[in-house]
Amino acid sequence: MAFGLFKKKQTEKSEIPSVKAGHLNVTVKEVVNETADAISIYFEQPDSGTIQYKAGQFFTLIANINGKQERRAYSLCTSPFVDQYPAVTVKRVEGGLMSNHLGDNLKAGDVMEVLEPIGNFVTTFDSNNERHIVLFGGGSGITPLMSIAKSALSQEPKSMVSLIYANRDTDSIIFKSALEKLELDNSDRFKVIHVLGEAPSEWKGFTGFLTQEIIKQTLESLPQMASDQTEFFMCGPGPMMDIVEASLSNLNIPKAQVHKESFTSDAGKKKEKAAVSNEIIAREVTVIYDGEEFKYTVEPGETILEKGLEEDIDLPFSCQSGLCTACRGKCVSGKVKMDEDEGLSEAELNEGYVLPCVSHPLTEDVVIEIG
Known part of the structure; x- marks a missing residue:
């Protein structure tokens, strides 16, 4: 059992640690067994106010497992119109680090750090719709x-x-x-x-x-x-x-x-092909995030996000496979190669949006604005 996986519920508001923008500390209200290998995790609404989300979006759960901070995206199974408490469903995966730890350890009263809900698998509901x-x-x-x-x-x-x-x-x-x-x-x-x-x-x-x-x-x-x-x-x-x-x-x-x-990606296969079809070499990139400008060199075999995290830049991310769009940014200069672009719409691609978690610089003047 990994220590530090979940935080104990704080009893004094003054003791609750501050969280970064876009992050929430939420208390587990209930863990429900859906099947032999799937659980639904219901969260209390935080003191800061009701969590806003759209049907079809997902939470990113963050946990310290074996001394390393892990992140996994899980879709919300609840409706913002029907359910009082938001919930995600987690199915055990063979060898799944997060899914197995959640199933083995999580209980009511634990506090988890999550990223605010995001996702484009949504639709607009209207009482006048007839579809x-x-x-x-x-x-x-x-x-x-x-x-x-x-x-x-x-x-x-x-x-x-x-x-x-x-x-x-x-x-x-x-x-x-x-x-x-x-x-x-x-x-x-x-x-x-x-x-x-x-x-x-x-x-x-x-x-x-x-x-x-x-x-x-x-x-x-x-x-x-x-x-x-x-x-x-x-x-x-x-x-x-x-x-x-x-x-x-x-x-x-x-x-x-x-x-x-999609819950899974074939970005790995595409990444192998990218090395053959495009010249991916070490290049410096500029990332603008949260009002700051960061410059660093991305080596072949690295992605722009991976290198940024190595440089201790607190960039947003979740799935790291080009599906969730948590790391989405706009390439305002230069050109990048994406191993996977399924998470982006055609309109977003046309506007220059990229996913740093699966992106490699192809030119020397790459500038990406995130957020």
Whole structure:
């Protein structure tokens, strides 16, 4: 058991340590076992005021594990419109440093440091909207989808929500009871279609992996609305989302109506290719953050963020794989090579935004403004 993983709850306000901008100290209200390998962590609202977040966004949890400060991003499973306390769901990963420590050690009353919620896997809710929100989830990918589903059902009485949810078996279905209740309470507007890899003998639903045929068949069975009134959200393992994307593309669904949230990245593979396709050599970069200007040299094999952290510059970051955008900055001069740009929208890329955690300088005049 690692010492210093969680802070003890402070009893005197004067004893509560100050936190940096964008950081929060939050007290764990409750830890709920969702499945054998997944927990939901509910947080008390801090004394400073209610935490503001959008459905689909995520917290970055910070913990000292084995003497090193670790950060991991976890999506909020709660709705800012429905739930009093924000919560994230954490599923154990084999060899997962943070997920296993949280599952083994975290308890009510512990205080954790977190980064304020961020993320672009969001939509705008309006009581006048009349649309069909179709969600594709796999395993723990249900987490942000649950937040979106609850929010839509609460805020858009004219809208419908459908969830296609793939899991290994019935025991691995996260939020199983909550989904059943949500479907019962909104029988005319919310429908869940489960896909199980290993189904019990009495199972009457889809079995095996999620396929294009299952997706096509399911979409045809769901309530139909005009094509421009249907939006698609997906979150889950990469291969599953590849299948969903291909299926929607084959059905001529415009990309603008498809939203994707990734928990993992193939930045490592892209990084290897980058060394071949572009000349990545040692170059000096300038990073402007929090009103200060920092200059340092980034070596081949390093990213702009990695080198900045080595220089003890307190730059913002979370996933370090180009997905969460916590480190996002604007490249106002020069050119960089990104190993992964999935976290940025086309508009952000056109405006010059980059992700320092997966970026390498390609010219001598790189200047990045963060924040």
